[in-house]
Amino acid sequence: MSNPRVSDRSAPARDDLFDALAASDRREALRLVRERSPNGITKSDLAYELAAVTADKPLAEVTDEDHQRARVDCHHRTLPALLEAGLVETIDDDRVVAAENPSFDAGLEAVVDGRVDATAATIDAVFDALADARRRTILSVLANQYHPISVETLARDVAAREADVAERDVGQDRVAAVRTSLIHVHLPRLNDAGLVGYDADTGSVSYEGHPILRVEWLDGVDTAEGTPDGVDLESQADGDGIRTLHGRENIVTTGQSLCEQAEDELFMLFTTTGLLEEGCFRRIEDALDRGVDVYVGSPDARVREMVRERAPEVVLWEPRLDWLDLSPNGETVGRLVFADREAVLLGTLGASTASGKRDETAIVGEGVDNGLVVLMRQLLGSRLDEPTVDEVLDAGIPL
Numbered sequence: 239m240s241n242p243r244v245s246d247r248s249a250p251a252r253d254d255l256f257d258a259l260a261a262s263d264r265r266e267a268l269r270l271v272r273e274r275s276p277n278g279i280t281k282s283d284l285a286y287e288l289a290a291v292t293a294d295k296p297l298a299e300v301t302d303e304d305h306q307r308a309r310v311d312c313h314h315r316t317l318p319a320l321l322e323a324g325l326v327e328t329i330d331d332d333r334v335v336a337a338e339n340p341s342f343d344a345g346l347e348a349v350v351d352g353r354v355d356a357t358a359a360t361i362d363a364v365f366d367a368l369a370d371a372r373r374r375t376i377l378s379v380l381a382n383q384y385h386p387i388s389v390e391t392l393a394r395d396v397a398a399r400e401a402d403v404a405e406r407d408v409g410q411d412r413v414a415a416v417r418t419s420l421i422h423v424h425l426p427r428l429n430d431a432g433l434v435g436y437d438a439d440t441g442s443v444s445y446e447g448h449p450i451l452r453v454e455w456l457d458g459v460d461t462a463e464g465t466p467d468g469v470d471l472e473s474q475a476d477g478d479g480i481r482t483l484h485g486r487e488n489i490v491t492t493g494q495s496l497c498e499q500a501e502d503e504l505f506m507l508f509t510t511t512g513l514l515e516e517g518c519f520r521r522i523e524d525a526l527d528r529g530v531d532v533y534v535g536s537p538d539a540r541v542r543e544m545v546r547e548r549a550p551e552v553v554l555w556e557p558r559l560d561w562l563d564l565s566p567n568g569e570t571v572g573r574l575v576f577a578d579r580e581a582v583l584l585g586t587l588g589a590s591t592a593s594g595k596r597d598e599t600a601i602v603g604e605g606v607d608n609g610l611v612v613l614m615r616q617l618l619g620s621r622l623d624e625p626t627v628d629e630v631l632d633a634g635i636p637l
Contacts, residue, residue: 249371251324252455255341258323260365262358265350266291267316271326271334272350278335281317285309288316345452354450360432364448367431368455372416373424375399378456380434380445382488387495389425389441393417394517395491405490405515480610481602483583489600490515493575493583497521500530500577505618507535507557507574509587514541519548526551572598574614580606582614 258264270287271279279287282305289308290297317334320326327337348354349361356364367373379395380387393416398405401412425443429436433451435444483489494517497504504525508514525532526549534545535555542554572587585600603610 249374251341252374253369253371254319254323255325255339256365256369256455258319258325259346259350260362260369261319262362263288263292263311264316264319265361267312268320268325268336269350269352271320272336275336278329278333280332281312281334282309282332284334285312288312343452343454345450345455349450356448356450360448361450363431364433364450367428367433368451370424370427372396372400372419373428374456376420376424376428377433377445377451379487379491380443381447381453381456382483383445383492383495385495385499386435386437386442386444387491388498389417389420389443390520391491391494391498391517392443393420395487396420399487404486405517408516410516479603479605479608483585483600483602484598486598489573489583489585489598490517492600492602493573493585494518494521496575496577496581496583497525499581500525501528502578503531503533504578505533505535505574505576507571508538508541509536509570509572510538511540511544513573513585514544519545522549522552573600576614576618579615579619580604580611582608582611584610584614 259268267284267288270284285308286297286300286305288311289300289304292308293300293304317326321328324337324339325342326334329335349356354361368377375396376392379392379399390413394405394408394413397408397412397416400416401408420443421438425434425436428434431448433446433448435446436442483492494515497506497518498521504522506518506522508518522532522534522545531553532549532551533553533555534542535557536542536545537557539556542556545552545554570587571584573583573585575581575583581602581604583600583602585598588597588599601610603614605611
């Protein structure tokens, strides 16, 4: 499994960072401190400035009562949160300066300086939602999905990422526990912040995002090569409407979401047992329960046997052509999901990493006129129409 590379910034540190920024008065205090740094500002002067902002009056009209109230609030609430988050520091008993915090990036600076088009209440809600590692992981999963996914799929992916294991290694009890927390705690919070769409009746979740949200703020996102300012969190599509996905986690979740969308026919291929996740089995079983015709192929007899034992209603087949090999690039097709001949995911296995595991990349096409979908329909459509796969297998005709 190609696990996501998590930032060196620890989850508790990010929790404190976003929690500190989830209040407009603390953001204003930070702005004032940064504005006066490197010399800093006295706590008394900071309280005067904040009192003027809070009371919406000129600094000269701030009363002693206004100042005293602001100073008490600064001492007991505002500064402790900023100090705990490593955003400010004291250089003597009464002077505060901005701290060098690597987590305070250009995006956060723009928000604190008021250079974003969002109300204070909206910013409060976004940062409050981000002040929890599980919610940031939820967003990192959903950010790569163009369509809603089920809470079950989301819970399994989140549980796997948190444990840093393959999805098939996550116990159902753990998935159930995560799912419960999503339903009762995290998804309502993210929905209220406008970051996700959550339909409790259908159990589906979609990514909504927000203009101020940046990819590097999320947990489990590899930003080693940098991300340009303003880049959308969703995977990018080229001019032909074909998306590229990187990393097993994103590929598995997207494939499972396509399985959930199938209404009539689901065609899947797995080249090795290592690619067949527990979540895939559950999507296959759910599709069968919905009356979907499911076809699963693999050149690996072990894969076919696993599917036969778990879901005997599935039509199994063994590919006998070399279209699975992409030898010019040293890569091979690893998995294929073709839903209702309208959406397709084609994943390839690259070279082995230093840990001996293989990187995965996938391309995704959706829509009846999408180039990748049309190509796959031409390759596989005739094999799914007449004769049927069962008839082909019975006749011994190579697929």
